[in-house]
Amino acid sequence: MKKMSMLIALVGMMISPLMQVQAQGVVADDILGVWLNEDKDAHIDVYKEGDKFYGKIIWLGIPIDPDTGKPKLDKHNPDPALKTRPSLGILLLTDFVFDEDEWEDGDIYDPKSGKTYSCYMEFPDEDNLDNLKIRGYIGFSLLGRTTYWTRVK
Numbered sequence: 001m002k003k004m005s006m007l008i009a010l011v012g013m014m015i016s017p018l019m020q021v022q023a024q025g026v027v028a029d030d031i032l033g034v035w036l037n038e039d040k041d042a043h044i045d046v047y048k049e050g051d052k053f054y055g056k057i058i059w060l061g062i063p064i065d066p067d068t069g070k071p072k073l074d075k076h077n078p079d080p081a082l083k084t085r086p087s088l089g090i091l092l093l094t095d096f097v098f099d100e101d102e103w104e105d106g107d108i109y110d111p112k113s114g115k116t117y118s119c120y121m122e123f124p125d126e127d128n129l130d131n132l133k134i135r136g137y138i139g140f141s142l143l144g145r146t147t148y149w150t151r152v153k
Contacts, residue, residue, distance in 0.1 A: 028098035030129050035149040043137030052104055055093030108136045
């Protein structure tokens with residue numbers, strides 16, 4: 001009986017550190033870095049200000065508008081004052097907060113349509129922090145669209 005108790009204690013000591021690592025899961029800052037969008041035409045830098053997360057365009061695959069020969073502009077924006085701002089540097093992700101395993105309560109701006117959507121982000125596989133699921137929606141997350149970004153660095 002004494003040997004069995006010692007064996008159980010020994011196994012428990014070996015398993016305990018493994019369970020602690022697994023229990024940590026995703027942490028808020030895991031999302032920080034540069035991401036390639038699903039269309040592979042933009043890099044988005046996800047950064048943190050205070051306790052909120054943001055993302056802006058820092059690279060465009062085709063930065064020049066073929067029609068004008070000038071840098072691409074935010075021409076689909078519904079605000080006339082913003083239609084002339086450069087696409088490079090646009091803030092796509094705003095005001096996300098981390099809650100246990102996802103970033104929520106933020107918005108995502110789609111410069112290809114000029115629309116802004118409610119959004120949440122998460123890692124579909126917590127063992128692979130190089131693929132990010134982004135779900136933009138109107139009202140309820142069931143009514144929306146999902147896209148996947150890949151970590152650049």
